[in-house]
Structures are given as structure tokens and as C-alpha cells.
Amino acid sequence: MSHLLEVDKVSKTFGGVAANSDISFNVHQGEILGLIGPNGAGKTSLFNSISGEVEPDSGEIRLDGVRISGRGPVVCARLGIARTFQVVRSFDSMTVLENVMVGAFARTNSPGKAMKKAESVLDFAGLSGRVDTPAHLLSPPEKRRLEVARALATEPRILLLDEMLTGLTPTEAQAGVQLIRDVRASGVTIIMVEHVMEVLLPLIDRAVVLHLGKVLTEGLPTEVVRHPDVIRAYLGDRYAAA
Amino acid sequence: MAGSILGHNSIQRRRRLELIVGLIVLAGLCLLPLVVKDVYTQNLIILTILYAGLAQAWNILGGYCGQVSLGHALYFGIGAYVSTMLYVKLGIPPTLGMFAGGLVGGLFALLVGWPCFRLSGHYYAIATVVVGEIGYLLFLNWDFIGGASGINIPFKHESLVELQFRVTKVPWLYLVIAYAGLAWIIAWIIEGSRWGYSWRAVKDDVTAARSLAVRVFPSKMAAAAISGCLTGIGGAIFAQFVGYIDPDSIMSGNLSILIALPAVLGGVGTLWGPLVGSALLIPLKELSSSYLGSSGSGLDLMIYGALIVLIALARPQGLISLLGLFRKPEGAR
Structure with a gap:
């Protein structure tokens, strides 16, 4: 195998x-x-x-x-392959949704599709209430979730x-x-x-x-x-x- | 939470609002000649709007992509020289020449970017200072293009195609409004596109950006090309406006700073920062130099310096962030 x-x-x-x-x-x-x-x-x-x-x-x-x-x-x-980092790396000038959209753009050129993808991934990661929050205002566990959501938006296999x-x-x-x-x-x-x-x-x-x-x-x-x-x-x- | 109900289209709503505000500002600027008849003030407004466009051009690379260039006078000067040489030597009208100037400006931005984007942060900024100075010295000693004595653009006749206006300044006003408007709408389009997201990711965290399949080097190059091209067009317009160019007036390091400063002052990486910054800075610069004469040339630099220190201490996000004070921060809990 x-x-x-x-x-x-x-x-x-x-x-x-x-x-x-x-x-x-x-x-x-x-x-x-x-x-x-x-x-x-x-x-x-x-x-x-x-x-x-x-x-x-x-x-x-x-x-x-x-x-x-x-x-x-x-x-x-x-x-x-997608990853998160030992020391959290968020895009601090962007909102939570925008952070995840960067990841979603790995699979599409369309901003509309990227936004939909990002929204569904954020929902999955339990961050749907924080969509419009600037990333730097998140709490440490939320930042970890954001990293996971962002990585998942690239539609990884691993x-x-x-x-x-x-x-x-x-x-x-x-x-x-x-x-x-x-x-x-x-x-x-x-x-x-x-x-x-x-x-x-x-x-x-x-x-x-x-x-x-x-x-x-x-x-x-x-x-x-x-x-x-x-x-x-x-x-x-x-x-x-x- | 209200944010999640409205959140679905928050980005689109914000962008639509920005577009509406943009159109209102555009209409307001277009109506200015009806109100402002005084030639000196018109002159001041023309320069302010031209710099708003230039600062927006700089902002595309320095603000959105985070690559702080202190050598933009090079692209400005190249744009000015290309269109002027085409006009003076070959008779090609500046309405075409300015696009040639923009093209060559963009090309040089790519040439500079190719080696310099391998450097990061401060090292990139320092490299652009050096490249700008090299360009200045080369042009200063290049006799074919007039060397240190510069080129005079002879006034032939009133012409729209050749951008020769002497009767009134109003056509210039509309030209610079079109220019700044173009720069603004390009920034607006980029902001909502995949490129904009990639560039901002590159600015915030290169390693994280790469891990999300953002191609860092091509992103920087694309930003540089657009920025250099727009700056070159601005240079061509400026050359035609003042009617005389030499390396001291259009390629000096001072000018590089003056192109970057409005964006920094108004708000780096924002749509309105460059316009807000130039609306404050350019009148200040022109007034101080006209009231204080040449002896005041050092003083305006001191004023810039003081402004920068003030902004850096009080509002690092620029003047535009003052607007945010009236809004509840969305992240507040």
C-alpha cells in the first residue's frame, strides 16, 4: 500500500x-x-x-x-500541505475574515468565492462571531483557531x-x-x-x-x-x- | 452579535461605501474651479492633487505591499524625462508621452526590484535610497538629456493634445484629478482582488504568506511595476506643468521623501491616506517656501520632521485612523 x-x-x-x-x-x-x-x-x-x-x-x-x-x-x-506555526503568525493589519481569505485565494482567483470559503471555514473553526474583528485583537486560543482556519482554507490534504x-x-x-x-x-x-x-x-x-x-x-x-x-x-x- | 448578522457582506459593503465616498470627493474636486478663481490657490490645489496621486502610487508598493521605497524620485524623473525628450526631440505629444514615461518608469521599478526585493525591511529601503541617488547622479552628468542645466519645454501654442495650457490653469486641475483618480481607482481595485490580499499578507508576515501559497517575489514585483508606472505618469504630467525639468528639481532624494510622506502622514496602506496627507503637507510646504523664500527651505523639512514624529507617536496608523475614533472598534468585547 x-x-x-x-x-x-x-x-x-x-x-x-x-x-x-x-x-x-x-x-x-x-x-x-x-x-x-x-x-x-x-x-x-x-x-x-x-x-x-x-x-x-x-x-x-x-x-x-x-x-x-x-x-x-x-x-x-x-x-x-498546510501548517500552523509554533509562534502564532497572524496578518495583524487584516480582519479575521481577510486573514482566512488569503488562504482561500490559494485555490481561487475570485474574491467572492474566497470570501464564501473563508466564511465556511471560520464557521467550522468556531470563529464565525469574530469575522470582522482585527486579527491582532483575538485572544491567544482564538489566534490558534484562526491559524487552523487559514490553513484549512487552502484545502489541504495534510x-x-x-x-x-x-x-x-x-x-x-x-x-x-x-x-x-x-x-x-x-x-x-x-x-x-x-x-x-x-x-x-x-x-x-x-x-x-x-x-x-x-x-x-x-x-x-x-x-x-x-x-x-x-x-x-x-x-x-x-x-x-x- | 450584530457583527455576525451583518458580517456576511461587511467587506463588500465597506468597499461600496468607499466607492461612493470616492465619487463624491471626485465630484467635489471637479467643482473646485467654480469656487476657486485665484491662480495661486489653483496652483496649490493642482500640486496637492498631483501629490495625492503620486503618494497613492507610492502607497501601492509601500503601503499595501509593505515595501518602503525611498527612491521613487527615480521613476518620477524617468517618466518626466522620457515624455519630455519624446516631445522636445521627436515632437511626440505628452498625452502619449506620459504613458511611455509610465511604461519606462514601471520597467525601471522592475529592474530595481529584481535585486533589491531580495533584501527585506530596512535593507530594502536603504537600497532604494542608493539606487535613487545613482539615478540622480547619472542624469546630472548625462549631456544628451541636458545634464545639470536641464531641459526647457518651449511653449508653442495652446493645445490639449500637447498639454500646453497658458490661458488658464483649469485644464491642469482636471488632468491631475484624472491622474489621482486613476491611482485611487487602481488602489481600490487592487484592495479587493487576490493581489491586494496577497500583498497585504506579504507586508504582515512573509513566512505565513508563503505557507498559504502566496508567491512573495512576484507579488512585490507586480506592486513595484504598477507603482513605478503610475509614478512615471505623474512625473510626465509634472514636467509638462512646470515647463522645465532638471535633475535637482525632479530626481533628488528630497522628492523621494515628499512622494512617500503624504501616505505615511495620512495612513499607510489605506485608500484615503495619500489624499489626506497631501492635503495637509503640500499646502504647508508651498506656503512655507513662499513666505520664507529660499531661506525657509530648511524649515519646511523641519516641519515635516516634527509632523512625522508627532504622527509616529500619537497615531502610527496615520491621520485617517482618526476617523476610527468615532466608531466603536469592531473587535471590542
Whole structure:
């Protein structure tokens, strides 16, 4: 069976530091894949390679068998990769609706169609009451939703979520989880980076654990957290035996 | 929430309203000659509206796309020289020549943009200052186009096609209204189009824009081409209006600032900022230089400086944002 996304021996170094070395894993259609690992494990670097923001030094990333690595973010977005950012990036001189319209213009030239698309996506993301609000006035969780809505407006096949739930209160995080579930139910495959394990583990179908730029292990979330190497990576050698 | 009920067409409603206000302002400007008979005041109004058009041209690149250019005198000067040379040397009327000037101005904006748009933020602005100065020095030393002594446009006869009006200033008024109107309507069209959204995204956050399939470099180039073209047309009109051009009067760094300033003062990236800014700035500049003579030439710069500081501190979004004070901010909860 062919996979939706194949990450094939991807390596990337920044000034002598290996952010990613020889990373390989596959993403299945319709799943929620969690990318976990301690700080500096190379999760965001990998996101940047998948979304086309940076070009891997070696290796290849394929979407439906077509190489997307090294072809730039615009091509990746056109082919169906959308993302959110670890530090929220909203277009602050625009309203919420206008922000999302920028995304919708990835698929249409018509302002009317872009507006309709943006409105329906905002409705989906639970922001329909904030359509005309300037983006910079949104609360942090609303800004996260805006980023998701904007990404969805590009009609992606895969959505990359970079720490979307980090820094939210438990209630806000639960609302975020529900949104992610809804996105998946709409047929979009999700890869997410997250630190908040107790929120992440019940949500994801599979986990890939990165450590020091390498894949430590992958598997079901319940399995990987019991894996001795994972415990060692997070907590140190003393806890691995426990 | 009322916003969500009305929200469905809020953007279209706002745009329609802007168009109506635009038509009212246009009609008001067209009626000015009926009220203003004094030649000096007419002259002042002509310059003000011309600068409103120029500032709008600048605003398309500097405001909407966020690429702050401090070298627009180059495109202005090129437009002026192209149309003037075509007229003086080949007898091609400026009504055609100004479009040639606009074309060459736009072309040069692309040529400047090709290397300079690889720089971001302040570095781009600095590069445009340098390019503007290079253009000024080249034209100053280029004998074929008159060098430092400039070109005189001889007055032959009253003619609409050749933009030669001596009996009355009124035709000039209508010409600059048409010019500023053109710049305004182009900005209005862009604002509602895919380009406008892309450009504003580029201005706000390049990385996020790219991730949404916005092609950043072509966006900047398109904005530069339109901006340079409109600026070139403005230069051609100005040359014909004053009847004499030399590098000092139409290509100096001062002029680059004077093209950018009204938009900054009035409101960057807004439809009305350039007009509001020039309505304040240009009369101020002309009055200060006529009352204070050449000794006052430094003083008007000081006034600009003070205005900029004031605006930057009190209303960074420009004078036009004062209108917002009367409205409830839509995002308020």
C-alpha cells in the first residue's frame, strides 16, 4: 500500500548541528500522527522541511509519490500541505475574515468565492462571531483557531500543527482537541507536534518519537510512552528501568 | 452579535461605501474651479492633487505591499524625462508621452526590484535610497538629456493634445484629478482582488504568506511595476506643468521623501491616506517656501520632521485612523 506522505532518509544540518539525521517514517491517509520528543529533538525542523520552508540536505519527502521536498512552501501548499506555526503568525493589519481569505485565494482567483470559503471555514473553526474583528485583537486560543482556519482554507490534504495546544488552559485545550478531531473527520490527515502529553496521547493514532534529530521509535501512543528509550530520552537513565 | 448578522457582506459593503465616498470627493474636486478663481490657490490645489496621486502610487508598493521605497524620485524623473525628450526631440505629444514615461518608469521599478526585493525591511529601503541617488547622479552628468542645466519645454501654442495650457490653469486641475483618480481607482481595485490580499499578507508576515501559497517575489514585483508606472505618469504630467525639468528639481532624494510622506502622514496602506496627507503637507510646504523664500527651505523639512514624529507617536496608523475614533472598534468585547 502506498502512503500519503513518505519521509525518506531526511537529513538537515544548521551550521554543523544536525537538526534531523536520516529520518524516515510514513503517514497514512486520514490518521492523526503525533510527532513527539524533547526540546531540540528536531520536530520543528522536520515540519519546516515537510512544508517546504527549508530544503533537506539529503533525503526526500513525497506526497502521494510525488517529491515535494526542496520545492518551496508555495508548491507544497498548492499540492496540499498546510501548517500552523509554533509562534502564532497572524496578518495583524487584516480582519479575521481577510486573514482566512488569503488562504482561500490559494485555490481561487475570485474574491467572492474566497470570501464564501473563508466564511465556511471560520464557521467550522468556531470563529464565525469574530469575522470582522482585527486579527491582532483575538485572544491567544482564538489566534490558534484562526491559524487552523487559514490553513484549512487552502484545502489541504495534510495539516501540520506545531504546538497548537501549548500554553492553553485545560478547557481551551479540550476545545482545541475537539477542533482537531473535527478536522480529521472532514478528511484531512494531521501531523502534530505537541508537548502536552496528557492531551496528545488520547488524540493521536500513532506516534513518532524524535530524539537528538533521529527517530527513536514509532508505534501506538500507549506503546511508545512505555518504551525504555523514550523514558530515557525524557527523564534520563535512572527512570528507564522502572 | 450584530457583527455576525451583518458580517456576511461587511467587506463588500465597506468597499461600496468607499466607492461612493470616492465619487463624491471626485465630484467635489471637479467643482473646485467654480469656487476657486485665484491662480495661486489653483496652483496649490493642482500640486496637492498631483501629490495625492503620486503618494497613492507610492502607497501601492509601500503601503499595501509593505515595501518602503525611498527612491521613487527615480521613476518620477524617468517618466518626466522620457515624455519630455519624446516631445522636445521627436515632437511626440505628452498625452502619449506620459504613458511611455509610465511604461519606462514601471520597467525601471522592475529592474530595481529584481535585486533589491531580495533584501527585506530596512535593507530594502536603504537600497532604494542608493539606487535613487545613482539615478540622480547619472542624469546630472548625462549631456544628451541636458545634464545639470536641464531641459526647457518651449511653449508653442495652446493645445490639449500637447498639454500646453497658458490661458488658464483649469485644464491642469482636471488632468491631475484624472491622474489621482486613476491611482485611487487602481488602489481600490487592487484592495479587493487576490493581489491586494496577497500583498497585504506579504507586508504582515512573509513566512505565513508563503505557507498559504502566496508567491512573495512576484507579488512585490507586480506592486513595484504598477507603482513605478503610475509614478512615471505623474512625473510626465509634472514636467509638462512646470515647463522645465532638471535633475535637482525632479530626481533628488528630497522628492523621494515628499512622494512617500503624504501616505505615511495620512495612513499607510489605506485608500484615503495619500489624499489626506497631501492635503495637509503640500499646502504647508508651498506656503512655507513662499513666505520664507529660499531661506525657509530648511524649515519646511523641519516641519515635516516634527509632523512625522508627532504622527509616529500619537497615531502610527496615520491621520485617517482618526476617523476610527468615532466608531466603536469592531473587535471590542
